[in-house]
Amino acid sequence: MPIQDQLAFALDRNDQEPNRLVAKQIVDAGGSKEVKELISFIKSKPKQRAQSDAILALAYVGEQAPALLEDEAVFLISQLNSSINRVIFGSMIALAHIAHLQKEKLFDSLPQIIEAMDAGTVVTRDFGYRIMITLYQDDRFQEDMFLLILEQLMKAPSNQLGQYAERLIEVLNNSHLSSLIKVLEERRSDISNEYHVKRLNKNLKKLYKQL
CATH class of the missing domain: 1.25.10.10 (Leucine-rich Repeat Variant)
Structure with a gap:
């Protein structure tokens, strides 16, 4: 068949x-x-x-x-x-x-x-x-990809932002810590849902500990 x-x-x-x-x-x-x-x-x-x-x-x-x-x-x-x-x-x-x-x-x-x-x-x-x-x-693509990923994080719906951030944090190069923190801090003011705010704050806390 x-x-x-x-x-x-x-x-x-x-x-x-x-x-x-x-x-x-x-x-x-x-x-x-x-x-x-x-x-x-x-x-x-x-x-x-x-x-x-x-x-x-x-x-x-x-x-x-x-x-x-x-x-x-x-x-x-x-x-x-x-x-x-x-x-x-x-x-x-x-x-x-x-x-x-x-x-x-x-x-x-x-x-x-x-x-x-x-x-x-x-x-x-x-x-x-x-x-x-x-x-x-x-390593060949990391710098270019980081910029493209930040663009995705900037425009991601709030209900996806947490999981997207977490996927990046799992593999993050320490040289990109500060830039990622800056983008997530900027996004925090867009988010009104309490669960999503808590998730984002948890991600930021983890990142600040790595600085």
Whole structure:
């Protein structure tokens, strides 16, 4: 049976379990051939739901076995230009899972990634930010990535700011402490929700201790 005929849309299912099972089947088989089949299927421009399920299956593959998608970064980046939200965020999820394997390519593709983040869903932004954090950890890209990450922190919705700050703090170069503190202090006046204020204050307290 063709791999696409096992996806949720083909089984008239609205849940993700069939797509997860397809991904597990591909991973268990070490299935680069099946990955190519799914990509060819997406390129054939089937209906929106079919494209979405196929790209989400690839994202599940990337979660479990990133190496199977390592050579598909160019295709996944191209899908960030899709008009289908689920295709965009599925592609961003997949890219986040392979970012450590394709740092140079993703660094060169940051304009497309950031454009998709700015226009996309919460999921698209979150996984795009994960890509940025992965690139930040590479000394070759760290200074450029820090500035781009600060831009994301400046415009992040208050309910995302805490987790974004925490992801950066986990890998922060001490030379960037003061700049990060300054940005988070500036953002503190924007936030009215008590929980988000407490979370931000907790992050700032941790940073001040490291000065």
